[in-house]
Amino acid sequence: xxxxxxxxxxxxxxxxxxxxxxxxxxxxxxxxxxxxxxxxxxxxxxxxxxxxxxxxxxxxxxxxxxxxxxxxxxxxxxxxxxxxxxxxxxxxxxxxxxxxxxxxxxxxxxxxxxxxxxxxxxxxxxxxxxxxxxxxxxxxxxxxxxxxxxxxxxxxxxxxxxxxxxxxxxxxxxxxxxxxxxxxxxxxxxxxxxxxxxxxxxxxxxxxxxxxxxxxxxxxxxxxxxxxxxxxxxxxxxxxxxxxxxxxxxxxxxxxxxxxxxxxxxxxxxxxxxxxxxxxxxxxxxxxxxxxxxxxxxxxxxxxxxxxxxxxxxxxxxxxxxxxxxxxxxxxxxxxxxxxxxxxxxxxxxxxxxxxxxx
Amino acid sequence: xxxxxxxxxxxxxxxxxxxxxxxxxxxxxxxxxxxxxxxxxxxxxxxxxxxxxxxxxxxxxxxxxxxxxxxxxxxxxxxxxxxxxxxxxxxxxxxxxxxxxxxxxxxxxxxxxxxxxxxxxxxxxxxxxxxxxxxxxxxxxxxxxxxxxxxxxxxxxxxxxxxxxxxxxxxxxxxxxxxxxxxxxxxxxxxxxxxxxxxxxxxxxxxxxxxxxxxxxxxxxxxxxxxxxxxxxxxxxxxxxxxxxxxxxxxxxxxxxxxxxxxxxxxxxxxxxxxxxxxxxxxxxxxxxxxxxxxxxxxxxxxxxxxxxxxxxxxxxxxxxxxxxxxxxxxxxxxxxxxxxxxxxxxxxxxxxxxxxxx
Numbered sequence: 001x002x003x004x005x006x007x008x009x010x011x012x013x014x015x016x017x018x019x020x021x022x023x024x025x026x027x028x029x030x031x032x033x034x035x036x037x038x039x040x041x042x043x044x045x046x047x048x049x050x051x052x053x054x055x056x057x058x059x060x061x062x063x064x065x066x067x068x069x070x071x072x073x074x075x076x077x078x079x080x081x082x083x084x085x086x087x088x089x090x091x092x093x094x095x096x097x098x099x100x101x102x103x104x105x106x107x108x109x110x111x112x113x114x115x116x117x118x119x120x121x122x123x124x125x126x127x128x129x130x131x132x133x134x135x136x137x138x139x140x141x142x143x144x145x146x147x148x149x150x151x152x153x154x155x156x157x158x159x160x161x162x163x164x165x166x167x168x169x170x171x172x173x174x175x176x177x178x179x180x181x182x183x184x185x186x187x188x189x190x191x192x193x194x195x196x197x198x199x200x201x202x203x204x205x206x207x208x209x210x211x212x213x214x215x216x217x218x219x220x221x222x223x224x225x226x227x228x229x230x231x232x233x234x235x236x237x238x239x240x241x242x243x244x245x246x247x248x249x250x251x252x253x254x255x256x257x258x259x260x261x262x263x264x265x266x267x268x269x270x271x272x273x274x275x276x277x278x279x280x281x282x283x284x285x286x287x288x289x290x291x292x293x294x295x296x297x298x299x300x301x302x303x304x305x306x307x308x309x310x311x312x313x314x315x316x317x318x319x320x321x322x323x324x325x326x327x328x329x330x331x332x333x334x335x336x337x338x339x340x341x342x343x344x345x346x347x348x349x350x351x352x353x354x355x356x357x358x359x
Numbered sequence: 360x361x362x363x364x365x366x367x368x369x370x371x372x373x374x375x376x377x378x379x380x381x382x383x384x385x386x387x388x389x390x391x392x393x394x395x396x397x398x399x400x401x402x403x404x405x406x407x408x409x410x411x412x413x414x415x416x417x418x419x420x421x422x423x424x425x426x427x428x429x430x431x432x433x434x435x436x437x438x439x440x441x442x443x444x445x446x447x448x449x450x451x452x453x454x455x456x457x458x459x460x461x462x463x464x465x466x467x468x469x470x471x472x473x474x475x476x477x478x479x480x481x482x483x484x485x486x487x488x489x490x491x492x493x494x495x496x497x498x499x500x501x502x503x504x505x506x507x508x509x510x511x512x513x514x515x516x517x518x519x520x521x522x523x524x525x526x527x528x529x530x531x532x533x534x535x536x537x538x539x540x541x542x543x544x545x546x547x548x549x550x551x552x553x554x555x556x557x558x559x560x561x562x563x564x565x566x567x568x569x570x571x572x573x574x575x576x577x578x579x580x581x582x583x584x585x586x587x588x589x590x591x592x593x594x595x596x597x598x599x600x601x602x603x604x605x606x607x608x609x610x611x612x613x614x615x616x617x618x619x620x621x622x623x624x625x626x627x628x629x630x631x632x633x634x635x636x637x638x639x640x641x642x643x644x645x646x647x648x649x650x651x652x653x654x655x656x657x658x659x660x661x662x663x664x665x666x667x668x669x670x671x672x673x674x675x676x677x678x679x680x681x682x683x684x685x686x687x688x689x690x691x692x693x694x695x696x697x698x699x700x701x702x703x704x705x706x707x708x709x710x711x712x713x714x715x716x717x718x
Contacts, residue, residue: 010369034680076439080503087505092678115474117676118500118511118590141477144439146446152477153512231477317476319451321393
C-alpha cells in the first residue's frame with residue numbers, strides 16, 4: 001500500500017493506493033460517523049459492494065444506493081433522488097458518503113456530498129483507471145443538457161482509497177478511456193512517462209506496469225491541484241484535450257464513446273493546433289499511430305458538425321467572453337492556455353480534418 | 360453610507376449599508392465581468408430592477424431574470440432553469456450574479472452562483488429586513504420537499520449592498536418577519552438591543568431607528584460568521600428559534616406564514632424549553648406580549664401535529680444521530696446547543712401548549 005497526500009490551501013487529504021483496499025475501508029476512516037451512505041452503480045456494485053460492506057462492523061449504520069452506470073446518471077433528477085435517499089436513510093451533518101465506482105459515481109456522489117445540508121464528508125473509492133484523475137482534486141459535478149459538468153463545486157474528499165485490484169475486471173474500452181488521461185498527464189508534465197506509455201500495447205500491458213503509470217499520473221494531478229485548487233491558473237492545463245473532447249462527447253452522445261476516447265481525439269487536435277499556433281513539431285503522428293494500433297475510435301467530423309462543435313466549445317467552462325479557450329503545448333511539458341477567435345478555430349478544425357484524411 | 364467587513368478564514372467581503380445604493384451598484388464592483396446576470400422576483404423587480412439597471416453603463420453586458428416571489432421558487436426546478444438562463448445568456452466563469460431581493464432570491468441566486476461552472480462571483484442586494492440576516496454569511500440553499508434549505512453550500516458573496524430605502528415599501532408582515540430575526544440576534548448576543556427592540560411598536564417605528572437595529576443585527580451576525588463560517592460551533596446559535604420555526608413553516612405551508620413569524624413562535628418555544636431545562640427565568644412573557652401587541656400570529660398546534668412537528672425537527676440540519684438539537688439560552692446572551700430526547704421533547708411541546716392556552 002502506498003500513501004500520498006494532497007495538501008492545498010483549503011484542504012489536506014490522503015490517497016491510499018494498493019491491492020485489496022476495498023475490504024478494509026473502515027481502517028482508513030479515522031472518524032466516527034452517525035451514518036455511512038455508499039453510492040455505487042449497477043456494474044461496480046454487483047462486483048464490489050459486498051466486499052466493501054463486509055469490511056465494516058455490523059454495528060455501523062450503513063446504507064447504500066445503486067444508480068444505473070453511465071453518464072446519463074449525472075442528471076439533476078438523479079442528483080435530487082440521491083438527496084432524497086440520503087434524507088430517507090437519516091443522514092445528517094455527521095454522516096459520510098462513500099463514492100464506490102468510476103468518474104460518474106465519483107462526480108455525482110461528490111456533488112451530493114458537497115450540497116447535502118451544505119456539505120458533508122465523502123470518500124472517493126475509484127474503480128476505474130479514468131477515475132484516478134477525477135477522484136483527486138475535489139472537482140464534483142453533474143451535467144446540464146447544454147454540456148458536461150456545468151453544475152458543480154470544488155469540494156475535496158476526506159480521502160481517496162484506490163483499490164487497484166478492481167482494475168483487473170475492467171473491459172478494454174475502459175482501460176483505453178483511462179489510459180488516455182494518463183497520456184494527457186504525460187504530455188502536460190512528464191515527457192519520459194509519455195514516451196514510455198506509447199511503448200505498450202493495451203491488450204498486453206501488465207497490471208504492475210499500469211499501477212506504476214497510475215501512481216505517476218496521480219502524482220502529476222496532485223502536484224497541480226495543490227498549487228491551484230480552484231483552477232485559477234495552472235489547473236486549467238489538466239483540460240488539455242478536453243475542449244474538443246467534451247464537445248465530441250456531447251455530439252456523439254454520452255456512452256457511445258467513452259470520455260477517454262473523446263479526450264484522445266481532443267489530444268490529437270490539441271497537438272495539431274499547437275503545431276500550427278507555435279510552429280513547432282510535436283508527437284502528433286506518434287500519438288495518432290499508437291491510438292490507431294490500440295483501437296481508439298478516430299472520429300470523423302462532418303461539415304455540419306463543425307458549427308455544432310464550435311458552439312459547444314464556446315459553452316465550455318473555460319470560455320471567457322464567448323471566446324474558446326484551449327490548452328496547447330509549446331512543447332511537451334510546456335502547456336499554455338490560448339484564446340482562439342472563431343474564424344481561426346474553424347480553420348484549425350478544417351486543416352485537422354484534411355490532415356486526418358491523408359492518414 | 361456605512362461599510363462593514365466580514366473577514367473569515369476563507370473569505371473577506373464588504374457590506375455597504377445606506378440610502379439609495381441601488382442606483383450605484385456599479386460603483387461598488389471593483390472588477391470587470393464579462394456578463395452580469397441580475398436575478399430578482401416579480402415583486403421586487405417591478406419596483407427596483409429599472410433603478411438598478413440605470414446605474415450601469417450601456418456598454419455593460421447585463422441580463423436579468425425574474426422569478427415568482429415566495430418560498431416555492433427555492434425549488435430544484437427553478438434552480439435548474441436559472442442555470443439554463445445563465446448559460447443561454449452566455450455567462451462564463453468571469454461573470455457575476457446579482458441577487459436583488461429578499462431571502463428567497465438571495466438563497467436561490469447564491470446557490471446558482473455557487474454551482475454554476477463550479478462557482479462564480481455574486482453580490483447580495485437585500486431588499487427586506489429579513490434578508491439582513493440571510494445575505495451575510497454565505498449560506499445559500501434551495502429546499503427539498505422534506506424540509507427547508509436541505510440542499511445548499513457555504514459560498515460567500517463578493518459584496519453585500521444594502522439599500523435601506525427599499526425597506527420603505529415593505530408590507531407590515533414583512534417588517535414583522537425581519538424584525539423577529541433582529542430580536543433573535545438580540546437574545547443571542549445583545550441584551551440591551553433586545554430590550555430596546557421591545558420598546559417599539561412596528562406600526563410606528565421610525566426608519567432611522569430600524570436602520571440602527573439593522574446595523575446592530577448585521578454586526579452580531581458578521582462577528583459570529585467570522586469566527587465560524589462553516590457552522591462547526593458558535594454559528595449554530597443563530598438557529599435560535601429555527602428548529603420549531605422551520606418545522607412550523609413546513610407544516611403551515613411556505614407563504615402562509617412568513618419565515619420570521621414562524622421564527623418568532625420558535626423563539627417563544629426556545630425560551631420556554633430553556634426555562635424548564637435550566638430552571639431559569641427568561642423574558643418569555645415580555646416577548647409573548649410584544650408579539651401579540653404587534654399582531655404576530657401565535658400558532659396553535661394540534662395533537663396530531665405534534666408527531667409531525669417532531670419528525671420535521673428530526674430532519675433539521677442540526678440533528679445528529681436522529682436526535683433533535685436545539686439552541687437554548689442559559690440566560691440572554693448565553694446560548695448553548697442541547698440534544699433533546701424524543702420523550703422529553705414531547706413533554707416540552709405539551710407544556711408549552713398548556714402554558715400558551717392559559718395566556
